[in-house]
Amino acid sequence: MQPDFQPEVARLNRVIKNYGSRRALQEVDLCVNRGEILALLGPNGAGKTTAVKLLLGLLDPNGGEVRVFGKDPREARGRQRTGAMLQVARVPETLRVREHIDLFSSYYPHPLSIAETMEAAGVCELANRKFGELSGGEKQRALFALALCGNPDLLFLDEPTVGMDVEARRGMWKQIRSLAARGKSVLLTTHYLEEAEALADRIVVLHRGRVIENGTAREIKSRVTGQVVRCRTKLPIEDLLRFDYVNDVRREGDSVEIQTSSIDGVLRQLILTDPEAAGFELQKGGLEDAFLALTAK
Numbered sequence: 340m341q342p343d344f345q346p347e348v349a350r351l352n353r354v355i356k357n358y359g360s361r362r363a364l365q366e367v368d369l370c371v372n373r374g375e376i377l378a379l380l381g382p383n384g385a386g387k388t389t390a391v392k393l394l395l396g397l398l399d400p401n402g403g404e405v406r407v408f409g410k411d412p413r414e415a416r417g418r419q420r421t422g423a424m425l426q427v428a429r430v431p432e433t434l435r436v437r438e439h440i441d442l443f444s445s446y447y448p449h450p451l452s453i454a455e456t457m458e459a460a461g462v463c464e465l466a467n468r469k470f471g472e473l474s475g476g477e478k479q480r481a482l483f484a485l486a487l488c489g490n491p492d493l494l495f496l497d498e499p500t501v502g503m504d505v506e507a508r509r510g511m512w513k514q515i516r517s518l519a520a521r522g523k524s525v526l527l528t529t530h531y532l533e534e535a536e537a538l539a540d541r542i543v544v545l546h547r548g549r550v551i552e553n554g555t556a557r558e559i560k561s562r563v564t565g566q567v568v569r570c571r572t573k574l575p576i577e578d579l580l581r582f583d584y585v586n587d588v589r590r591e592g593d594s595v596e597i598q599t600s601s602i603d604g605v606l607r608q609l610i611l612t613d614p615e616a617a618g619f620e621l622q623k624g625g626l627e628d629a630f631l632a633l634t635a636k
Contacts, residue, residue, distance in 0.1 A: 348372065349394050350370045351368060351369040353402070355400060367550055376527060378542045388426070391425070391526065396413035396414075408492075422489050424479075425497045435466070435467050436484070440484055479499060480503070480511070483496075487514075492523055496526070560628075561601065568606065568622075571595075571618045574616075606619070
């Protein structure tokens, strides 16, 4: 670990960003911690790409503060420690993949070797092919290689697996997890909620330029969609309402339906209080359900 590497590596502090009369970000607070995979979610136009561009120093805020490694993101020292894979990226189509990696590596003081970069990004078989000849998924892998080649401490990945087949997507997931395990930080934007749930240590949801949720996938699902336990029990509703984690209880015939924020917590209390409880059915809301509920609000 480098001596100046702080637990918090990037931050937006009450950031405002306008495009003319349109406000894209409204006093957004967001941080990325060392060794963390942070997924930034939101519908189109929510402000995700604007947030990433601010952290990369490609845009200036109209209000608030942007810091990367404790400094202005436009400073060269910090930029040498970041890598980015953006949807708006454009590279010469006549250069071969190996030539691109060689060129991009020269911009960094301590890059990975070309062989390491190609292996990590899964582009070894593409090394001698021109970028313009690649399929959509192959181009994504090549752009991932360019984001990795500088051996960055902070990596921005904007919709990285668009156009990839299942095998290539899973291969990239493996590499992203490996980066975090080595203490690297990753900010990921994606429309694939399965991807966010599989990878992210923490999720921030943006909607109309505001942060509307921040937490782990499990926390967000619990807070937004709730969880349900159905069972047969002799316990009266009044007793069940006194359990920890219980939000509501209603009776349905000889069964009860318990709305809860923790299925495990309710099950433990039920079994201890009523050992004869039976017929358990469990229902957990998914991240997609939570996302749709949040953005609908």
